[in-house]
Amino acid sequence: MKKMVLGRCPICSSKLKxxxxxxxxxxxGIDGSFELDKFSYLTEEQKEFVEIFVKNRGNIKEIEKDLxxxxxxxxxxxxQVIEALGYSVKPTEEEVNKKDILEKLSLGELTSEEALKQLKGES
Incomplete structure (x- = not known):
């Protein structure tokens, strides 16, 4: 069985070197303090997801089927993988619009019927 380098401490989850x-x-032998690459710090589940993602060339439908x-x-x-690699995840325009509609609904600026129409794209 192939042993893999651990990226995180099994006790406290801090990054290992x-x-x-x-x-x-x-x-x-070479002694020193060597940094691991970003992918070494992903969990096993995240690594599996990245492998399936690459195998399917990012095709969401195929990823859905495989997993x-x-x-x-x-x-x-x-x-989660994007964030684990140190990048920020920006919500899509559609997600931002939905959030705005729901916020207006909670503030009473829209009725539930108006909000439902907007969420369905009926303006």
């Missing part, structure tokens, strides 16, 4: 490298052929999950779950998993 590699401190020794060794050649299997000549046994040369047996819904579109919103694919999007949520992708957002």
């Amino acid at each position: 590699v401190v020794r490298l060794q050649c299997d052929h000549c046994k040369t 047996g999950i819904s579109y919103p779950t694919v999007r949520r998993n992708l957002d």
Whole structure:
């Protein structure tokens, strides 16, 4: 069984560093403090998701089939991977519009009927 480098401490979940490298052929060892790449810090589930995502060239329908999950779950998993890699996830224009409509509804600026029409795109 192939052993993988751990990216996070199993006790406190802090990022780990590699401190020794060794050649299997000549046994040369190098001691130091080496940073791992961003992908090393992903969870096993996130790594599996990235692999399936790449295999399917980002085709959401194929990812849904391979993983047996819904579109919103694919999007949520992708957002989690993006954030774990250190990038911010920006909501889509549609998500922002829905949030605005719901906020106006909660403030009483829209009736439930008006909000429903806007959410359905009926303006």
